[in-house]
Amino acid sequence: MKSLLNASIVFENHQSPDFLSQLLEYLQIEQHNRFVYQFENSRGKGQILSTEIEQGFEVELLQLQLNEDLHIKPTPSEENTRWNVSICNDYLYTKELAEITSNNYPYCVVLSSSSVSNARIFPANRPIFSFSLTFSKDWIETNIIQDLKEEPAERLNEIIQSNESVFMIDNIDVDLHRIVDTLLNEDLYQQNTKLLFYRTALDLTLIFFKKLINKSIFIPTNQNFKKRDIQKIHEINEAILTDLSKPCPSIEELSKSVGMSTAKFKTLYKAIFNNSVYNYHLNERLVQARRYLQSGKYTINEVAYMVGFNYPSSFSRIFKKTFGQSPLQFMGLHYEEGQDE
Template sequence: MKLRPYAFKADPMYAYMEKLSVDLNVTLHNDITLKLPPEKGSGFIKNIFLEDDFCIRYYHFHLNQSMPFHWCYDTEADELLYKLMFTCGSTPVAMDKNLDSPDPQSFTQNSSVLYPVDSETVQIIPANIRITRIALMFTKEWLEQNFPDASYKITEIVDLLGKKHRPSFIPARMGYSYYATVNEMAKEMDNDIFPVIHIKTKSLVLLNEFLNKVVETSEANSFDQKSLYSETIIKVEQRLQKFLLTSMPSIAQLSAEFNMSPSTLQRHFKIIYGKNIYHYYLEQKLAIGKELIASKKKTISEVAYILGYHKINSFSKVFKKYFGVLPKDINALNKINAKK
């Protein structure tokens, strides 16, 4: 089966989806969706054309058996591509939609990474893990036309990282509301029919906020600093996510596990995430609590217990420090904000 390139000549998904469709013995559904058959897993990959040189990919699937993810790039095409990837969550399938064990990763504030697609990469997709990701893909020419300041800054950063043999990716720590928009997009694209104009509008808003964050960074060298230990620090952050419903491991435990001195670990964690490890961990834990309380599916006492607090007063005190209101007042505050 031949797939047409939806947005641009050097579209890596063209080659990848062609190979994947052969490996999995599946066909495209409605010309934009690759659905996995039950014997292989469940879910889909959607490819949505937004405009010339700009498209979106939505990954929402799990595999019954691990398989290599081979990302191909047409090195003969004279066209540099960029991909802005949002990770909405990667959780064991058995935990899907389980309110007693919410997906901590879906609340993380380290899920936005921009990088040039200029090579072939192979990753192993593990079995029985629900992958939920959104990728905005666009050409350098499109970026120059629509975001000239950001295009100049990104080119400067990528060139610097290349000269220093650092990984050429640009992470940015965005706010909770930013990822709420990402998750809204994911929910819309879960449907077979959805308004593409909503997706395009939200995609441009997210991209604009991310690029503004990059432009506001005064020195390109700061991204060089981030990339030095970035792969290890990201693994540390992922490790922390697994403890959001219990207690945080000590700095000594983390530094021993990842073969870093405590001072190096803490210094570079703050460089990448903008705050120390404990404050970052606590912020993520409380974000889960806020979401559960707002959902009205759990009482405040139940939420406090889920997050490892044995006394509701202790939970309420920390909650108010971070959000400015007591847990019992969060829904009233949300109603007030909704009317504004």
């Protein structure tokens, strides 16, 4: 019998069910409810949610606390037949995290191909969180690439067609952290439904590939951006978004607060978010406004002031330009939908 101190799971990287079956065996889980597994025994305790949403698109959520270290050792495939995106605790990839700066979120985002050996350690007596999406090459081509414009489609196609080993790890940002919040706040295990899991997985998929294409994550090292500078941008951006009723600070104020020149700040912000500070902030205000309007709890004037517009007329004009309908039309549409229900 293997020692728990040296416990390890070795599996074929291109066969996701192989990892799950070995993990269940190690954790001594014999019974499960559909695609939900819960356990509390000598190995530790936790919950696992794993399912195939559709052919070529699998999702897995691990929330564990083990009594001994567990080494995860995938065996690389010869070709990149599968791709994995994971949001997980930032200490699971300890060796590769040398350049990752700690931030307000205890998570990182990882992109890996099946031809790489992305070994991990599940450390003992620490809460382990990992939300993973695994895609076949065919699924990405059919569901992501064909819906993109020509240039981003070529960019993404170039990545997935390569048989070079790909392993990239970066800090999580505010958008990806919202996905984690959803996973931690929704009672997925009790609801035991693919629909909610599918919605969350799809949200992460769309956000992730958009960021990958726009270089909003995995900033290329040849741009000579320091990880600490990137983290400063994420931190200041999160601070701006905490109260959308306040006007966005000027570039001069923002750059001074993080100790950068205005030119460097604008360049780095654009590289990370593929947008200017003003436009990013405006988009967030409008998205929040749409949520307020959809709730039916507020008037248009109240919503305008709640998201930082001094004049409701300006708010209505920009809202219509962005979403193709006025706030009044938007509210009417959702009122009718509510009546139908």
